[in-house]
Amino acid sequence: MSETKSKLVHTFGALAELGQEVVNRSDFYETMRTSLHLMLGSLAIMRGGVARFERFEHSMQMVAARALGDEFPLALSLCHEDERQFLVNGLVPIEVSQAQVLPFIQVYDNSLSRLQIELIVPLVIRDEMVGIVFLGEKATGEPYSSYDRDIISAMGRHIGGAITQRNMLADLERQADENRKLFDNLKTTYRDTVRAFAAAIDCKDRYTEGHSVRVGKYSEIIAQELGWGDEQVEGAAVAGHLHDVGKLTVERKIINAPYRINAKESAELNRHPAVGYEILLPIHHPYADVPLAAKYHHERLDGRGYPDGLYDRNIPYIAKVVNLADSFDAMTTDRPYKRRRDPSEVFDDLQRNCGKQFAPEIVNAFFRGMLKELTGESKEKRFRRLLGREYMEAEGLIPNLKNALNGMSPTSPLTFINSD
Ligand SMILES: [Fe+2]
Numbered sequence: 001m002s003e004t005k006s007k008l009v010h011t012f013g014a015l016a017e018l019g020q021e022v023v024n025r026s027d028f029y030e031t032m033r034t035s036l037h038l039m040l041g042s043l044a045i046m047r048g049g050v051a052r053f054e055r056f057e058h059s060m061q062m063v064a065a066r067a068l069g070d071e072f073p074l075a076l077s078l079c080h081e082d083e084r085q086f087l088v089n090g091l092v093p094i095e096v097s098q099a100q101v102l103p104f105i106q107v108y109d110n111s112l113s114r115l116q117i118e119l120i121v122p123l124v125i126r127d128e129m130v131g132i133v134f135l136g137e138k139a140t141g142e143p144y145s146s147y148d149r150d151i152i153s154a155m156g157r158h159i160g161g162a163i164t165q166r167n168m169l170a171d172l173e174r175q176a177d178e179n180r181k182l183f184d185n186l187k188t189t190y191r192d193t194v195r196a197f198a199a200a201i202d203c204k205d206r207y208t209e210g211h212s213v214r215v216g217k218y219s220e221i222i223a224q225e226l227g228w229g230d231e232q233v234e235g236a237a238v239a240g241h242l243h244d245v246g247k248l249t250v251e252r253k254i255i256n257a258p259y260r261i262n263a264k265e266s267a268e269l270n271r272h273p274a275v276g277y278e279i280l281l282p283i284h285h286p287y288a289d290v291p292l293a294a295k296y297h298h299e300r301l302d303g304r305g306y307p308d309g310l311y312d313r314n315i316p317y318i319a320k321v322v323n324l325a326d327s328f329d330a331m332t333t334d335r336p337y338k339r340r341r342d343p344s345e346v347f348d349d350l351q352r353n354c355g356k357q358f359a360p361e362i363v364n365a366f367f368r369g370m371l372k373e374l375t376g377e378s379k380e381k382r383f384r385r386l387l388g389r390e391y392m393e394a395e396g397l398i399p400n401l402k403n404a405l406n407g408m409s410p411t412s413p414l415t416f417i418n419s420d
Pocket residue numbers: 243244272297298326
């Protein structure tokens with residue numbers, strides 16, 4: 001009686017250890033190895049192995065083995081009949097010598113008998129086949145008792161549980177991976193659509209070809225220089241690309257007028273921020289403020305902009321970024337009634353209008369970005385591509401920019417506040 005008792009204590013100790021092992025270990029293969037050793041050790045079994053069922057390949061892959069030698073197959077294929085029989089059998093150990101009808105035993109009979117594999121235990125968890133345990137003879141040479149078989153089944157349940165857990169985790173990872181890919185695809189599609197829209201807007205205005213695309217790029221550079229995160233930088237680029245989307249509804253002859261347009265035409269053209277807002281608002285953008293950038297990109301800090309004449313702190317920040325990008329592009333490209341302005345003139349204008357039209361820290365960030373490229377601190381040639389080599393090599397550009405930066409306060413003085 002006391003022998004049975006100590007045997008029980010010993011076995012339950014091993015079982016508890018196995019349970020802990022399965023719960024604690026994060027390395028699946030290590031868990032399998034330790035579990036197998038615990039099972040073999042607690043019942044004094046000479047050799048054995050654990051295989052995991054790979055559903056897609058319909059095969060058993062060995063994940064842990066002890067004393068099976070090099071010749072035991074690493075992958076064992078399983079036919080549907082085997083799977084069916086194993087599922088019916090459940091977690092009960094099968095005597096190899098009594099199961100010669102199974103195709104699996106017939107195919108691997110050589111390997112099994114050479115290593116004296118006496119039992120195989122199908123790991124069936126919640127009616128699903130997840131693996132097999134192979135067990136050799138006992139060290140004592142005695143046959144397996146029914147007590148041994150019960151212990152083997154209990155331990156098999158733990159091992160099978162660990163495999164199920166691992167499978168679920170792998171499924172989750174696969175799913176997360178697929179979701180990530182889907183999301184990336186969606187983002188690419190969105191980005192492509194935005195770029196296509198920008199090209200469509202630019203098509204309408206033959207004098208300012210590529211304007212929206214350039215404003216998108218300048219906005220992106222400013223956002224980067226302001227130290228924004230990747231998502232916000234992309235948001236700024238999108239806002240820049242779409243800022244003039246409202247122009248799609250303005251008559252082509254007004255947009256393309258080769259003369260200064262009259263008041264009526266001007267009023268029609270000036271509707272484009274509000275129209276752009278209406279177009280963009282119902283769209284679910286991954287970035288906030290895209291519609292606001294369209295609506296307020298012609299506002300000025302001093303309240304003299306349109307459509308609402310907002311003052312400094314009431315203007316959404318993104319609209320201030322796009323405003324600078326937009327104005328800079330207008331100054332540096334040829335228009336029907338005036339040619340692009342020289343760099344020194346443009347920088348004077350931007351500085352002069354700091355705090356009136358433009359937020360000083362945004363102008364500051366823009367100058368910094370340009371200077372970095374001119375001094376070679378940044379290897380990217382974005383300004384050069386947007387403005388042309390000649391423009392970027394204009395005399396005195398670097399000292400001009402340095403002077404401008406030295407004379408500027410890096411933060412907005414917030415000179416103007418809303419009067420209402
Ligand atoms: Fe505009």
